[in-house]
Amino acid sequence: MVEITKIFINFQFNNISLKALEIAKDLDNKYNSQLIIFHEIEDAYVVKRNAARFGLPVPPDLEEKIKPLLKAE
Numbered sequence: 001m002v003e004i005t006k007i008f009i010n011f012q013f014n015n016i017s018l019k020a021l022e023i024a025k026d027l028d029n030k031y032n033s034q035l036i037i038f039h040e041i042e043d044a045y046v047v048k049r050n051a052a053r054f055g056l057p058v059p060p061d062l063e064e065k066i067k068p069l070l071k072a073e
Contacts, residue, residue: 004031011039 009024011017021037028035044066051058 002031004033006034006036007031008036008038011037013039 004027007024007027009017009020011021024035027033042062044062047062048058048066050056
């Protein structure tokens with residue numbers, strides 16, 4: 001029999017994540033495991049600074065997110 005002790009889910013507040021959460025909860029109940037829910041918050045300033053530090057390109061959609069923030073300052 002399979003032993004599952006931990007279930008990790010990356011939750012993004014969309015329909016796919018909600019369905020994945022339902023499945024994870026069912027598995028958690030079935031295997032009496034630990035359910036870990038993770039949600040990443042993207043900080044546009046940190047991503048841009050780190051990309052520049054390592055000489056990496058900044059994703060175009062991130063550039064668009066940053067522009068209004070920079071105008072507000």
